[in-house]
Amino acid sequence: AQKITQTQPGMFVQEKEAVTLDCTYDTSDPSYGLFWYKQPSSGEMIFLIYQGSYDQQNATEGRYSLNFQKARKSANLVISASQLGDSAMYFCAMRVLNTGNQFYFGTGTSLTVIP
Amino acid sequence: NAGVTQTPKFQVLKTGQSMTLQCAQDMNHNSMYWYRQDPGMGLRLIYYSASEGTTDKGEVPNGYNVSRLNKREFSLRLESAAPSQTSVYFCASSEARLSYEQYFGPGTRLTVT
Numbered sequence: 001a002q003k004i005t006q007t008q009p010g011m012f013v014q015e016k017e018a019v020t021l022d023c024t025y026d027t028s029d030p031s032y033g034l035f036w037y038k039q040p041s042s043g044e045m046i047f048l049i050y051q052g053s054y055d056q057q058n059a060t061e062g063r064y065s066l067n068f069q070k071a072r073k074s075a076n077l078v079i080s081a082s083q084l085g086d087s088a089m090y091f092c093a094m095r096v097l098n099t100g101n102q103f104y105f106g107t108g109t110s111l112t113v114i115p
Numbered sequence: 116n117a118g119v120t121q122t123p124k125f126q127v128l129k130t131g132q133s134m135t136l137q138c139a140q141d142m143n144h145n146s147m148y149w150y151r152q153d154p155g156m157g158l159r160l161i162y163y164s165a166s167e168g169t170t171d172k173g174e175v176p177n178g179y180n181v182s183r184l185n186k187r188e189f190s191l192r193l194e195s196a197a198p199s200q201t202s203v204y205f206c207a208s209s210e211a212r213l214s215y216e217q218y219f220g221p222g223t224r225l226t227v228t
Contacts, residue, residue: 045219107157
């Protein structure tokens with residue numbers, strides 16, 4: 001079975017500080033992809049970053065980086081230099097090659113950036 | 116290029132009424148998905164269509180039916196709405212590649228009274 005776990009329902013961070021949002025996953029398939037999405041209060045889902053299971057380097061996209069620890073089955077999102085506009089829900093998701101193109105989502109972490 | 120569109124944006128139904136949520140994408144994606152989002156539960160997959168002509172159940176299919184009308188359109192039908200189906204519904208599409216993200220519609224907020 002495939003599963004994504006996000007254990008932090010809510011997080012607070014001071015503006016300009018870095019924050020790590022946790023994500024662990026479970027799959028027995030060796031080929032998978034890990035995604036992070038942001039959902040601001042307006043409701044739309046915004047893709048942030050992707051990491052493939054065979055990627056040797058951690059993914060980075062601007063202020064977002066993915067701390068991929070394969071042995072621990074974790075894919076934590078790191079946001080550097082937090083901004084007020086980063087306040088949102090953040091979802092971790094996994095896509096497994098052999099499950100008919102399904103994506104599996106975690107329950108999300110609500111991030112609040114404090115000025 | 117509109118991406119993924121959903122109609123309607125808001126809907127209120129009475130228990131037992133039926134309705135169809137419409138979704139269309141203009142990115143020529145093969146795969147389309149319907150999710151529901153409830154507080155504290157994340158996104159749960161209702162149905163998906165890996166390619167035109169195929170549909171499969173997701174995690175929470177009971178009370179719903181889907182139709183993949185063509186490559187562009189994927190509709191979700193509630194035959195007899197129940198208060199437990201009050202939720203925000205998202206349609207998404209993607210390509211059949213591991214590294215390809217999902218593109219989401221703006222969502223439909225459905226209330227069943």
